Every structure is written in C-alpha cells, then in structure tokens.
Amino acid sequence: MLTxxxxxxxxxxxxxxxxxxxxxxxxxxLVVVGIFAFNDSQFPSPPWRGFxxxxxLSSTGRIGIxxxxxxIGSIGTSIKVAVAVTILSLIVGTMNAFLLERAQFRGKSLxxxxxxxxxxxxxxxxxxxxxxxxxxxxxxxxDRFGIFIDFLRxxxxxxxxxxxxxxxxxxxxxxxxxxxxxxxxxxxxxxxLGASRLGAIRTVTMPFLTPALIGAGVIxxxxxFENFNTTLMLVGSEAPVTIRMFTQIRDGTTPVVNALxxxxxxxxxxxxxGLLLANRGGEARRDSG
Amino acid sequence: MSPAPDLDIRGLVKRFGRFTAVxxxxxxxxxxxxxxxxxxxxxxxxxxxxxxxxxxxPDSGDILIKGNSTIGLPPNRVAANMVxxxxxxFPTMSVAENIGYGLRRRGHSKSEIAERVExxxxxxxxxxxxxxxxxxxxxxxxxxxxxxxxxVLEPALLLLDEPLGALDLKLREQMKVELKQLQAKLGxxxxxxxxxxxxxxxxxxxxxxxxxxxxxxxxxxxDLYYRPxxxxxxxxxxNSNRWRGTVSAxxxxxxxAAEGGFELIxxxxxxLSVGQPVDLFLRPEAITLSRGTDPEAAAANALVGNxxxxxxDGGNSMAIVAPDRGxxxxxxxxxxxxxxxxxxxGEPVRLSWSAEQVTGFAAASAA
Amino acid sequence: xxxxxLPSEGAGRAGLRLSLILLLAPALxxxxxxxxxxxxxxxALSLKVKLGPRLYETxxxxxxxxxxxxxxxxxxxxxxxISIAATALTLLIAFPVAYYIAxxxxxxxxxxxxxxxxLPFWVSELIRTxxxxxxxxxxxxISLGLQWxxxxxxxxxxxxxxxxxxxxxxxxxxxxxxxxLVTVLDSLDDTLVEAGYDLGGxxxxxxxxxxxxxxxxxxxAGCIIVFMLTLGNIxxxxxxxxxxxxxxxxxxxxxxxVRFNWEQGAAFGFLLLIVSSLVVWIGLKITRQSLASTMT
Numbered sequence: 001m002l003t004x005x006x007x008x009x010x011x012x013x014x015x016x017x018x019x020x021x022x023x024x025x026x027x028x029x030l031v032v033v034g035i036f037a038f039n040d041s042q043f044p045s046p047p048w049r050g051f052x053x054x055x056x057l058s059s060t061g062r063i064g065i066x067x068x069x070x071x072i073g074s075i076g077t078s079i080k081v082a083v084a085v086t087i088l089s090l091i092v093g094t095m096n097a098f099l100l101e102r103a104q105f106r107g108k109s110l111x112x113x114x115x116x117x118x119x120x121x122x123x124x125x126x127x128x129x130x131x132x133x134x135x136x137x138x139x140x141x142x143d144r145f146g147i148f149i150d151f152l153r154x155x156x157x158x159x160x161x162x163x164x165x166x167x168x169x170x171x172x173x174x175x176x177x178x179x180x181x182x183x184x185x186x187x188x189x190x191x192x193l194g195a196s197r198l199g200a201i202r203t204v205t206m207p208f209l210t211p212a213l214i215g216a217g218v219i220x221x222x223x224x225f226e227n228f229n230t231t232l233m234l235v236g237s238e239a240p241v242t243i244r245m246f247t248q249i250r251d252g253t254t255p256v257v258n259a260l261x262x263x264x265x266x267x268x269x270x271x272x273x274g275l276l277l278a279n280r281g282g283e284a285r286r287d288s289g
Numbered sequence: 290m291s292p293a294p295d296l297d298i299r300g301l302v303k304r305f306g307r308f309t310a311v312x313x314x315x316x317x318x319x320x321x322x323x324x325x326x327x328x329x330x331x332x333x334x335x336x337x338x339x340x341x342x343x344x345x346x347p348d349s350g351d352i353l354i355k356g357n358s359t360i361g362l363p364p365n366r367v368a369a370n371m372v373x374x375x376x377x378x379f380p381t382m383s384v385a386e387n388i389g390y391g392l393r394r395r396g397h398s399k400s401e402i403a404e405r406v407e408x409x410x411x412x413x414x415x416x417x418x419x420x421x422x423x424x425x426x427x428x429x430x431x432x433x434x435x436x437x438x439x440x441v442l443e444p445a446l447l448l449l450d451e452p453l454g455a456l457d458l459k460l461r462e463q464m465k466v467e468l469k470q471l472q473a474k475l476g477x478x479x480x481x482x483x484x485x486x487x488x489x490x491x492x493x494x495x496x497x498x499x500x501x502x503x504x505x506x507x508x509x510x511x512d513l514y515y516r517p518x519x520x521x522x523x524x525x526x527x528n529s530n531r532w533r534g535t536v537s538a539x540x541x542x543x544x545x546a547a548e549g550g551f552e553l554i555x556x557x558x559x560x561l562s563v564g565q566p567v568d569l570f571l572r573p574e575a576i577t578l579s580r581g582t583d584p585e586a587a588a589a590n591a592l593v594g595n596x597x598x599x600x601x602d603g604g605n606s607m608a609i610v611a612p613d614r615g616x617x618x619x620x621x622x623x624x625x626x627x628x629x630x631x632x633x634x635g636e637p638v639r640l641s642w643s644a645e646q647v648t649g650f651a652a653a654s655a656a
Numbered sequence: 657x658x659x660x661x662l663p664s665e666g667a668g669r670a671g672l673r674l675s676l677i678l679l680l681a682p683a684l685x686x687x688x689x690x691x692x693x694x695x696x697x698x699x700a701l702s703l704k705v706k707l708g709p710r711l712y713e714t715x716x717x718x719x720x721x722x723x724x725x726x727x728x729x730x731x732x733x734x735x736x737x738i739s740i741a742a743t744a745l746t747l748l749i750a751f752p753v754a755y756y757i758a759x760x761x762x763x764x765x766x767x768x769x770x771x772x773x774x775l776p777f778w779v780s781e782l783i784r785t786x787x788x789x790x791x792x793x794x795x796x797x798i799s800l801g802l803q804w805x806x807x808x809x810x811x812x813x814x815x816x817x818x819x820x821x822x823x824x825x826x827x828x829x830x831x832x833x834x835x836x837l838v839t840v841l842d843s844l845d846d847t848l849v850e851a852g853y854d855l856g857g858x859x860x861x862x863x864x865x866x867x868x869x870x871x872x873x874x875x876x877a878g879c880i881i882v883f884m885l886t887l888g889n890i891x892x893x894x895x896x897x898x899x900x901x902x903x904x905x906x907x908x909x910x911x912x913x914v915r916f917n918w919e920q921g922a923a924f925g926f927l928l929l930i931v932s933s934l935v936v937w938i939g940l941k942i943t944r945q946s947l948a949s950t951m952t
Contacts, residue, residue, distance in 0.1 A: 019769075022753045023773075026773065029776075029787020030787055045795045046800045099676075099680060103679060122884065124888055124905045125908075125929050128922070129698040130694050132697060132698060132912075185375060189379075190379070191344075191363070192342055193390050193391035197363075228781065245786075249785075250895060264783065268779060
C-alpha cells in the first residue's frame with residue numbers, strides 16, 4: 001500500500017473514493033450552514049424557500065446580523081476576552097519558555113509536568129473549580145472584612161482567567177519549542193558586540209521568537225474566541241458569542257446565526273490563508289540564494 | 290618605554306570543580322600581530338578565549354587589554370570582539386544590520402552607522418551586499434561579515450574561535466590565505482584559536498601550543514616545527530616517526546636505543562643521562578630515500594629495508610619502509626620531484642638522515 | 657542550582673537568583689491560583705455535607721449519593737461508554753484517511769490534503785454542530801432527501817438520540833485523531849513497507865505486522881485525546897442529544913448553575929476528573945510514555 005507498490009485499479013479507485021467521501025463529510029456541515037444563511041425562511045433548516053439577504057441586512061421585521069445588537073455586542077465581548085487572554089498568555093508563556101529553556105533549578109521537571117496538567121483536565125472541571133474557588137475567596141473576604149470584589153464573581157474577568165489557565169500552556173509549548181532551537185552563541189555574540197543582557201534578548205532573541213509569538217498569539221486568540229466549556233461555567237451577565245449562539249440554537253433561532261457563522265468562517269479563512277501566505281513568503285525569502 | 294601590548298595575560302587560572310581547565314598561563318601579544326593558540330580539543334583554549342572575551346571569570350591571574358585589566362567587566366564592555374566558531378550571525382538581520390549592531394548598541398547616529406557600515410563593507414570586499422540576508426551569502430562571505438561586524442567597532446584585538454572549522458576543505462585552504470591577507474591589510478591584532486596546526490602555521494606570527502591547560506611553547510611557526518621544546522610540541526606539530534627508547538651514550542652526539550632495535554644518533558642534548566627513557570621524533574621529510582641495498586656510509590644514521598606499502602597522495606605521498614634489522618616501520622616522504630614515483634612495494638631501499646633531524650626528549654613518567 | 661545555567665557569569669549569583677525568581681513568579685501564580693488551589697478547594701467542597709443553611713459537616717455523602725442514585729452513576733457509565741464508542745469510530749474512520757495522506761500521495765497534493773483536513777476545525781464547534789442540526793433535524797436535509805427519494809413517507813427526526821450524539825462527537829474529534837496519525841505514519845520508512853511486501857506479506861499482513869505496530873504511539877495518543885475531549889464535551893450532547901441527553905458534564909452543569917448544589921456538583925466534577933485522568937494515565941502506561949514526552 002504505497003505509491004511504489006502496484007495495486008489493482010479497483011482498490012485504488014475505492015480508496016480514493018473513500019477519502020473523497022471523508023472530505024465531503026468534513027465539509028458538508030460547514031457548507032450547509034453557509035447556504036442556509038440565505039434561506040428565505042424563519043428557521044435555519046430546509047425546505048429551501050428562496051434566496052434572501054435578510055439575515056444579513058434586514059432591520060425591520062426580520063433582524064439581520066448587521067442589525068442584531070445583541071449578537072454584535074457578544075462578538076465585541078468575545079474579542080475583548082480573546083485579546084486579554086492572548087496578551088496574558090503571550091507574556092506568561094514567554095516567561096515560562098525562558099524559565100524552562102534557560103534556567104536550572106530543583107523541581108524543574110515537576111514544574112514542567114504541572115504546566116501540562118491544564119491540557120488533561122476537562123474544560124468543564126477547570127471552569128467549576130475556578131468558579132467555586134473564586135466564590136469562596138470572595139465570600140471569605142466579604143464575611144471577614146466586608147470587602148466586595150466583583151471580579152471574583154462570575155463575569156468576564158473570571159472567563160479570562162479560566163481560558164488563560166489552559167491556553168497559556170499551549171502558548172508556553174509553542175514559544176519554548178522555538179526558543180529551544182535558538183543558538184545561544186547568537187546572544188553571546190550580541191553581548192560581545194556591546195549589548196547588555198536584556199539588550200541582547202530584546203534585539204536578538206525576541207526577533208528570533210517572533211514567528212512563534214505570532215503563531216502562539218493566533219492560536220490563543222482562536223482558542224479563546226471559540227471556547228465554550230470553561231466559559232459556560234464562568235460567564236456572568238455579559239455573554240461571549242459562543243454562549244449566546246448556544247442559547248439561541250438550543251432555544252430555536254432564525255437563520256441569523258447562520259449568517260453570523262458564515263461571516264466568522266470567512267474571517268477565519270481569510271486570516272488563516274493570510275497567515276499561511278505570510279509564512280510561505282517568509283520561507284521563500286529565506287530559501288532564495 | 291614601549292607601549293602596553295594589546296593583550297597581556299598574567300598567571301591565568303580557571304578551574305571547574307576539581308578540574309583545572311587553564312593552569313597558570315602567561316603571555317603577551319604585541320600590537321598588530323597574528324597570534325594563534327594551537328591545541329587539541331579539550332586543552333583549555335576555548336576557556337582561555339572566553340575569559341579574554343569576558344564570558345567567564347578567571348579564578349586568579351590578570352587579563353590586560355592595552356594595559357587595562359578587564360577582570361570583572363561584562364562581555365559588552367571588554368575591548369575585544371569575537372568571531373564565533375559558527376559565526377553567530379544574526380539570522381533575523383540583514384548584512385548591514387549585522388555589521389551595524391554594535392554601533393547601534395553604542396548609540397551612534399543613524400547616518401554615522403550607515404556610513405561606517407558602508408566603509409567596512411568595502412574594506413572586506415562586500416560593497417553593495419548590505420541589504421542581503423545572511424543565508425544569501427557564501428561560506429566565505431559569511432566569514433567576512435562576521436569579521437567586519439567586529440572590526441567596525443575598532444576593537445583592540447579580535448578573537449577568532451576556530452572560525453574555519455565549519456567550512457569544507459577547499460574553502461578552508463582559501464580562507465586561510467584570505468584571513469592572513471585581511472589581517473595584514475587591516476593591522477588589527479588577531480588572537481586565533483585552532484586545533485588545526487596547518488591553520489596556525491600558515492597564518493600566524495606567533496603560535497602558542499597549549500596542552501592540558503598549560504602553554505607548552507610559544508614561538509614562531511618555524512620555531513615550533515624545527516625546534517620543538519617538548520615532546521608534545523614535537524608530536525603535535527607536523528608529522529613524525531615516533532619511538533620510545535632509552536639513552537645509550539652521551540657525548541658529542543647522543544645515541545639512543547629505540548624500541549624495535551634501531552639505533553638512532555642525534556645531536557648532543559644537555560640534561561640527558563645514559564639509561565634514561567626518552568621519546569624520539571624524526572620527521573618523514575627529513576629522511577633521504579634511495580634505491581639500493583648498501584647503507585649510506587656518509588650519513589650519521591643509515592639503514593636498509595623494504596618498501597612495505599605506498600601511500601600516494603600527490604605532493605604528500607609517503608612510503609612505509611620495514612627495516613631489515615629490528616622491527617616496526619618508518620614513514621618516509623617521497624621526494625616531490627617524482628624521482629621515485631615508480632617505486633613498488635617489496636623493493637629494497639636505503640634510508641639515511643643526519644643527526645640534527647633526530648630529536649629526543651626525556652619521557653614523562655612512563656605510563 | 658547551577659551557575660552554568662546562564663551564559664555569562666557577569667551578573668553574579670545574586671542577579672541570577674533574582675532573575676530566576678522573577679521568571680518563576682508568573683508560573684507559580686498561574687499554577688497556584690488557577691489550577692492547584694481551585695482543585696484542592698473543589699475536593700474540599702465535595703467533602704462538605706450540607707446540614708442546614710450555613711451548616712456543614714465533613715463526609716462522603718456527596719459521593720455515596722452518587723453511587724446510591726442510579727441516574728447518576730448510570731449517566732457516568734453511559735457517558736464513558738458512548739465516549740469509548742466515539743473514540744473507536746473516530747479511529748476507524750480516520751486511520752485510512754491518515755494513511756492516504758501520509759503514504760499514498762506526495763508533495764503539494766499531500767500538503768494540500770492535510771491542510772484541508774485541518775481546515776474545518778478552525779471554525780468553532782458550535783457552527784459545525786449547527787450544520788449537523790440542519791442535516792439531521794426532522795425537517796432536515798437527510799429527512800427531506802429520504803422523502804424525496806420515496807424511501808419514507810413521513811419526516812423522520814434524527815436528532816435527540818445517541819446516534820446523533822455519536823455523529824457529532826466523532827465529527828468534532830476527527831482533527832485530534834488525524835493529526836497524530838498522519839505524524840506517526842509520516843515517520844514510517846517506506847522501505848519497511850516495501851520490505852514487508854518483498855518478503856512475501858500481503859496487504860493485510862503488512863498492515864497488521866508493520867504499519868499498525870509502528871503507528872501505535874500515534875493511535876494511543878489520538879485515542880487518549882479524543883476520549884478525554886468527548887468525555888468532557890458538553891456542547892455537542894446538549895445540542896444534538898436534546899433536552900435529556902443524560903450526559904455527565906451536563907449533570908455537573910445542572911448541579912452548579914441550575915440547582916446551585918455546589919457540594920454535589922464538586923463531587924461529580926471530581927469523579928469526572930478521576931475517570932479522565934485514569935484514562936490518560938493508563939494510556940501513558942500502555943505506551944510507556946510520560947505526559948511531557950507526548951506533549952512536546
């Protein structure tokens with residue numbers, strides 16, 4: 001079963017057909033979501049009742065996505081959360097990477113294993129553990145000292161911390177993997193040429209890490225934007241878009257969620273391809289000559 | 290009073306735990322010279338160089354650059370710059386940015402940096418290559434960028450840590466010549482460390498041979514080759530036939546009984562007594578080889594034997610000869626004129642060499 | 657603690673200590689405040705038994721209640737069972753595709769197909785699940801298609817059952833199976849497969865004796881991840897399984913958010929954590945790997 005080993009035509013054809021079916025299965029739900037964003041019907045479902053742009057544009061009667069203040073606002077909320085999670089994860093992830101790759105101290109391998117734990121703890125559990133811990137702390141402070149701390153109650157700050165608690169692991173792994181490939185003599189060369197210790201890191205090491213920082217940033221943003229399990233447990237009155245869409249879909253919705261989904265898919269696709277092209281461009285430049 | 294030498298090292302010692310990497314090393318490098326430190330890997334030469342560059346601190350001793358002690362200075366404040374073994378060119382920067390790096394750290398103005406970088410590029414024959422990326426350069430060009438990056442800072446001395454090690458053989462030969470010419474043209478003091486004796490001999494004004502943390506000998510390349518002071522230098526620099534033996538007679542000439550039953554006659558050496566174990570060295574090119582079966586009567590040392598095998602390597606071709614009396618074998622350089630190019634294994638030959646060519650050193654405690 | 661940690665000794669020991677402490681601080685704050693203390697607290701909470709308003713005692717009641725009430729433990733077993741089925745199905749579907757991508761095609765087409773296989777997973781799980789709802793619902797594509805073909809004369813509801821949950825879970829897990837499988841199969845030397853044929857093996861023998869043993873680390877890694885994710889999934893069962901999906905994470909959610917019985921919810925959460933960790937641990941033991949080696 002290799003390109004180099006002759007196979008019967010039927011086998012080859014059958015195999016290729018299977019793979020084709022697989023990809024059909026992979027893309028069918030996405031295509032369906034996209035198509036029914038244009039259905040002239042109250043429900044995101046067949047039968048097809050004709051083409052309309054109402055679910056994007058309409059502002060009277062049917063509410064299109066561009067006029068659905070609730071959904072638009074929830075996207076804003078998601079972006080706010082995702083930006084906060086991304087910034088936090090990049091900062092802490094970079095520091096963790098230096099800690100893991102550069103420092104020597106007792107208990108380092110234990111610390112590394114502990115950093116991986118958040119990836120094997122179900123998101124729901126991460127959510128509830130942080131929820132009840134924050135509440136216990138908040139209750140304690142309230143009872144003992146009469147201090148009210150709002151950000152320990154369900155709401156966006158807790159959502160940010162909850163998502164950060166496992167996304168930072170991924171950021172750490174991505175950045176540490178790149179830092180491991182860094183040639184230490186480059187930093188020594190910078191020192192030799194007159195750079196201070198931090199100056200060498202800023203001018204030589206960080207530019208080397210930039211691709212990993214961009215990659216980790218994109219992944220962190222996406223994971224935060226799409227997170228559901230942890231967010232569900234920590235969310236307060238202001239809901240990110242995943243939570244809001246979930247409620248709408250569960251309780252019955254108009255095709256406005258399809259319209260929103262299509263827009264999100266287009267943004268993802270554009271961003272993804274942009275990143276891919278930028279990457280390839282960079283590699284091509286590096287390969288030439 | 291003569292000006293302070295560019296580099297003055299006094300009684301330098303560096304230990305790692307119980308291991309002594311550099312043991313009481315003292316030397317000076319005069320301004321404008323090409324100074325090499327030659328030694329096998331693990332001899333402490335890299336440790337020595339890292340101390341000079343400020344990357345590690347000696348346990349005792351002093352390092353003076355242009356008369357100023359650098360002990361305790363961080364590497365960015367030491368007036369010596371380093372060309373790293375794998376060059377360590379910054380991959381995220383262009384050629385010009387690499388060369389301008391140190392100037393930017395010193396806070397020079399943009400226009401001044403641009404001008405000095407341009408001038409430096411011209412001096413190393415890379416004019417116009419400023420905007421190129423590092424990986425667009427050939428091995429030799431990278432070498433020159435690494436040197437230019439240091440020289441643009443006008444350091445008191447340039448440290449080079451086996452920068453030719455990573456190059457292939459052809460390029461290495463070419464770069465040896467190029468480096469030597471570059472140094473002569475620029476007039477900067479070079480301190481070069483290497484384990485490759487040919488690099489050291491070809492390029493240097495002075496060479497220090499280092500072994501197990503100590504300097505065995507400092508001298509010109511000719512000194513080291515023709516007048517080695519220790520068995521290690523004799524063995525490490527150039528090729529030699531080498532025997533263990535004992536002193537059998539002293540006087541106007543010294544006679545040695547080598548292992549395997551040879552008798553060797555060398556020059557008078559002070560400090561050797563009869564019966565003392567010695568290490569004996571004889572260079573392959575010091576031996577005269579000719580066809581025939583009778584020993585050469587006029588030479589101090591003469592013997593006959595058979596060609597055991599021939600190692601053809603162009604100008605470096607050798608014959609391995611098995612002497613008739615005694616065991617072992619002797620490696621002999623074939624004359625470069627090609628006179629004996631038709632020699633075949635098994636042929637009888639005679640060998641002879643003068644007493645000056647035999648070098649004997651009191652053996653270190655027999656291992 | 658060794659000084660060789662950092663390249664130059666210029667900064668001295670004190671500086672080194674300080675930078676170590678500065679680097680260590682965010683990691684310790686993160687793990688301490690967001691992972692370790694919350695889980696210790698969760699355990700403590702699960703051992704609290706409510707006697708009256710603001711009156712608690714320590715005990716195992718929350719756990720004993722779980723085993724006493726069949727609806728609870730049967731839900732956990734059911735969840736685990738469906739998760740195992742989903743994992744097995746995902747493996748069966750993904751393996752041939754992964755092998756095709758890794759070994760049957762080359763160059764540009766291979767990269768394209770691999771990227772194509774990852775692409776749907778850039779889109780949120782919610783959107784993908786919405787797609788399945790449109791396909792499976794009573795007025796959905798399949799129901800409509802079957803009616804149009806004349807195979808059925810009444811609309812058929814395909815949502816709200818275990819099969820629908822399974823379809824959604826398998827779909828949503830596909831990425832986490834395909835990636836480790838492609839990676840591990842890519843590292844299989846073609847000549848080993850060729851030698852297998854050369855020495856007289858047929859396709860099945862080569863698959864069983866060469867390809868699968870080589871792919872085992874990838875298979876186990878993929879299965880662990882998929883099982884863990886399906887067990888902890890809450891979105892897919894809730895949307896495809898209908899109101900009574902009887903999914904264990906949903907019960908935790910109910911206890912915490914709807915019933916506000918946190919003590920019981922904490923006990924359930926801990927049980928889920930134990931089952932999930934146990935699976936990861938067994939998987940690692942089987943393959944003789946450590947968490948660190950699988951992740952990096």
